[in-house]
Amino acid sequence: MLKIWNIILSCSLLFVFSVANGQMKLGDTLPSLKLQSDKNTEVELSSFKGKTVLVDFWASWCGPCRLANRKLVKLYDSYKGKEFEIIGISIDTDKAKWLSAVEKDKMSHQQLIDSKGFDAQTAVAFGVEELPSTYLFDTAGILIVINPTEEQIIAQINK
Template identity: 60%
Template sequence: MKKIVIILSIVFNLATANAQIKTGDALPNVQLNNDKDVAVTLESFKGKVVLVDFWASWCGPCRQANKKLVPFYNAHKIENFEIVGISLDTNKAKWIAAIEKDKLAYPQLIDAKGFDAKTALLFGVEGLPSSYLFDVSGKLVATNPTEEIILTFLKK
């Protein structure tokens, strides 16, 4: 019995490790609702350089990062660039209020189960904020990229 438990544990850990997105993987075909309660698929952003930004209204470092992301987005959105925010908030009202307060004009999606959310598990999000950069072909090229790394892919 002990060996069966160990084998099942190993199989589960391998399956979980393989389920997490890694460099070179495609933009996942995940569907979430936006702040207007409309379903949006991540895959629909393929063809642009896409920064998927995980955040939450209660996360102080996320709110600070938003202050830098907003002007960066405004300066580069015409360069085939998109930021897609994915909130791990469990309180939709607080999420909507944070979007308005931080003036987030780029697409905002919610996966309202916190760190147990399917997208958080798929991406392997362990802390907030966390971001993932996809190139125009839809392949993951960087995790938690700097502005300089993003600009490198915008110039390609």
């Protein structure tokens, strides 16, 4: 019986460590993941190093995400000329609904999709458990704030 408990405990610890390693932590670098854009091209996340980057996980069916999109559009329009990029990553499973939301919300910043919901490769890599979730990277591609405020984003842009 003790042997079974040891096996269960070992498996549980292995699971906990593998899940924990799949989550972005402060100090981690912008990952080299490639995703399809709304322009039907493949985009690599790490190609944005050199800019302040806000990675925004969202979905067309997420009400709070759609409200946040309004603020992100204004923020991007105000700061896009200052080496600032917003990368929207949708975890929609329906590409047509995603594309419709991109158009309706008038999002001109980079839009990508990883269409497997919360099981999407990027959502797992970042440790996304709720939407919207945002990750702020400095110009060196280092994660500096998870779910930053608008003030934190602007302060980083203006550094």
